Amino acid sequence: MDELAEDRELLPATRRALRHRIAVAQSTGRAPSVVAAVLRGGEVVWEGSRTSVEGHGPDGNVQYRIGSISKTFTAVLVMRLRDEGLLRLDDPLDKHLPGTAAGHVTIAQLLAHTGGLAAETPGEWWERTPGSQRPELADVLGEEPFKLAPGSRHHYSNPGYTLLGSLVEALRGRPWEEALRAEVLEPLGLDRTSGLPQAPHAGGWAVHPWADVMMPEPLEDLGLMAAAGQLWSTTRDLARFAAFLLRGDERVLSAESVREMRRPAAPPEPGLADLGYGLGMQLTAQGARRLAGHSGSLPGFVAGLWMSEVDDVAAVVLANCTSGVPASAVAVDLVGIVADAEPPFPSPWRPFTAADQVPLDVCGPWYWGTSAHVVRLLADGSLELGPVAGSGRNARFRSEPDGSWTGLSGYYAGETLRAVRREDGSVSHLDLASFVFTREPYDAAAPVPGGVDPQGWRGIG
Incomplete structure (x- = not known):
C-alpha cells in the first residue's frame, strides 16, 4: 500500500x-x-x-x-x-x-x-x-x-x-x-x-x-456588522x-x-x-x-x-x-x-541534485566575536543561522538573485546577509546588519569592527 x-x-x-x-x-x-x-x-x-434532539442530526x-x-x-x-x-x-x-x-x-x-x-x-x-x-x-x-x-x-x-x-x-x-x-x-x-x-x-x-x-x-441579518x-x-x-x-493557494493568497x-x-x-x-x-x-x-x-x-x-x-x-x-x-x-x-512521519532525506547551486563555502561554523554560530543549508535552498549551543538569535534566510540572503524570521527578519569575498573568490566573512561573522574568533585577516589586538590570543603571565 x-x-x-x-x-x-x-x-x-x-x-x-x-x-x-x-x-x-x-x-x-x-x-x-x-x-x-x-x-x-x-x-x-x-x-x-x-445529537439527542430529533431533527438535529x-x-x-x-x-x-x-x-x-x-x-x-x-x-x-x-x-x-x-x-x-x-x-x-x-x-x-x-x-x-x-x-x-x-x-x-x-x-x-x-x-x-x-x-x-x-x-x-x-x-x-x-x-x-x-x-x-x-x-x-x-x-x-x-x-x-x-x-x-x-x-x-x-x-x-x-x-x-x-x-x-x-x-x-x-x-x-x-x-x-x-x-x-x-x-x-x-x-x-x-x-x-x-x-x-x-x-x-x-x-x-x-x-x-x-x-x-x-x-x-433569532437569526438576524447583521447588516454593516456582517464582516465581523x-x-x-x-x-x-x-x-x-x-x-x-x-x-x-495562489488563486487567493500565497x-x-x-x-x-x-x-x-x-x-x-x-x-x-x-x-x-x-x-x-x-x-x-x-x-x-x-x-x-x-x-x-x-x-x-x-x-x-x-x-x-x-x-x-x-x-x-x-x-x-x-x-x-x-x-x-x-x-x-x-x-x-x-x-x-499519530505524530507525522518526517519527509525522507534526499540529497541535492547535481543541478542545484549549493553554497558550501558559507555553510558551517562562524563566529560573531567569540560567540560560535553555524550556518546550515536547508532542503528548500534557504539558510539557517543560529548559535551552536544554547538559545540566541536564530533566523532563516531566503536566497536572492544577487547572491545575498534576506532574513525571514527572528531578530534578523528583513535584514540582508552577504558573503564578502576576497579577490580570489573565497569568502572572507559574512556581513549581517553591521555584524561581521568570521571563520575564527576575531579573525585578524577579516575587517572586525574595532580591529584585533596585534598580539593576538594569549594567556596570563
Missing part, C-alpha cells in the same frame, strides 16, 4: 478518542447537536457528530453559523488588497475610507485589534438586533469609539472589522459578501459558506442554564479553509501571506489570544504546541477552527447552542488527540 495513502487513515483508537471527546462535549455542554471534522495532510481524515454538509470566524475571511480579503498593491498595512484607514471617526487607525491595527476601538457597538446588543438599525458607520462606532490609545494593547473590537468590511467594499466597488464569494469562496470551492443560511442548516437554540429546556434564538460575524458554513467547508490557511496572518501582530491577551493575535487569527497554545485559528459565537451557535502547522493537523467544531460547549477548546483537543497519538 502507498505509504501516504495508508497514513491518511486514522487508527481505530484515535477515532474512538475523537468520538469520545465530541460525545463529552455534547453531553456536558447540553447542546442540541455538535459536529466536527479533523484535517491532516490537507485532507479530511475524520468527521463526527452527536448533522453531518459535514449542514450549515451552522460561525460568528467571528467570519473575521478571518475578512482578513483574507484585506490581505489580498495588500498583495495587489492597493493598500499598505501601515496606511491609516482614512487614506482609503475617509470620513469615519477612526481614520487615523492603521489597517494593521484594525486587523490585529490594536486600534483601541470599543469591543462592541453602542446601543442594543448588535448580535440580536436587525442590521437595518445600523445604517451608517457612525451608528456602529458611536460618539465615543475609542476605549484605549491606538497601538497601546490588544483590545478585541467587532466594530473594527466592520470598518475593514467597508474598506473592502470601498476598494472593490461591490458588497463585502460579493467580493468574498468571487475572491475566496468560489476559488477554494467553499460552496456551502454563505451570508444567509441555506438548507440544510441547523437552528440556533438557547438552552436554559438550570433546566433541560430550549428556546429558539455574519457567515454560515459547514465543517467540510471550514476544513478546506483551514487547509488554505496552512498552505496558501503561502507566505497566510503565514504572515498566523504570526503575532498584537501582544497576548489571556483567555482570548494567549500567544497574541495575528492578522485576523487568534494564537494559542496546548502545552508546547502552538496553534492558530479563531473562535466564533452568535446567539444560538458556537464555533472553533484551530490548526497546528508543525503537526499539519486542523480541527473544526460547530454546535447550535448559545453557550455550554467550549467549541474552541474542543477543537484544540481534537488537534492534540491526533497529533499526540
Whole structure:
C-alpha cells in the first residue's frame, strides 16, 4: 500500500478518542447537536457528530453559523488588497475610507485589534438586533469609539472589522459578501459558506442554564456588522479553509501571506489570544504546541477552527447552542488527540541534485566575536543561522538573485546577509546588519569592527 495513502487513515483508537471527546462535549455542554471534522495532510481524515434532539442530526454538509470566524475571511480579503498593491498595512484607514471617526487607525491595527476601538457597538446588543438599525458607520462606532490609545494593547473590537468590511467594499466597488464569494469562496470551492443560511442548516437554540429546556434564538441579518460575524458554513467547508490557511493557494493568497496572518501582530491577551493575535487569527497554545485559528459565537451557535502547522493537523467544531460547549477548546483537543497519538512521519532525506547551486563555502561554523554560530543549508535552498549551543538569535534566510540572503524570521527578519569575498573568490566573512561573522574568533585577516589586538590570543603571565 502507498505509504501516504495508508497514513491518511486514522487508527481505530484515535477515532474512538475523537468520538469520545465530541460525545463529552455534547453531553456536558447540553447542546442540541455538535459536529466536527479533523484535517491532516490537507485532507479530511475524520468527521463526527452527536445529537439527542430529533431533527438535529448533522453531518459535514449542514450549515451552522460561525460568528467571528467570519473575521478571518475578512482578513483574507484585506490581505489580498495588500498583495495587489492597493493598500499598505501601515496606511491609516482614512487614506482609503475617509470620513469615519477612526481614520487615523492603521489597517494593521484594525486587523490585529490594536486600534483601541470599543469591543462592541453602542446601543442594543448588535448580535440580536436587525442590521437595518445600523445604517451608517457612525451608528456602529458611536460618539465615543475609542476605549484605549491606538497601538497601546490588544483590545478585541467587532466594530473594527466592520470598518475593514467597508474598506473592502470601498476598494472593490461591490458588497463585502460579493467580493468574498468571487475572491475566496468560489476559488477554494467553499460552496456551502454563505451570508444567509441555506438548507440544510441547523437552528440556533438557547438552552436554559438550570433546566433541560430550549428556546429558539433569532437569526438576524447583521447588516454593516456582517464582516465581523455574519457567515454560515459547514465543517467540510471550514476544513478546506483551514487547509488554505496552512498552505496558501495562489488563486487567493500565497503561502507566505497566510503565514504572515498566523504570526503575532498584537501582544497576548489571556483567555482570548494567549500567544497574541495575528492578522485576523487568534494564537494559542496546548502545552508546547502552538496553534492558530479563531473562535466564533452568535446567539444560538458556537464555533472553533484551530490548526497546528508543525503537526499539519486542523480541527473544526460547530454546535447550535448559545453557550455550554467550549467549541474552541474542543477543537484544540481534537488537534492534540491526533497529533499526540499519530505524530507525522518526517519527509525522507534526499540529497541535492547535481543541478542545484549549493553554497558550501558559507555553510558551517562562524563566529560573531567569540560567540560560535553555524550556518546550515536547508532542503528548500534557504539558510539557517543560529548559535551552536544554547538559545540566541536564530533566523532563516531566503536566497536572492544577487547572491545575498534576506532574513525571514527572528531578530534578523528583513535584514540582508552577504558573503564578502576576497579577490580570489573565497569568502572572507559574512556581513549581517553591521555584524561581521568570521571563520575564527576575531579573525585578524577579516575587517572586525574595532580591529584585533596585534598580539593576538594569549594567556596570563
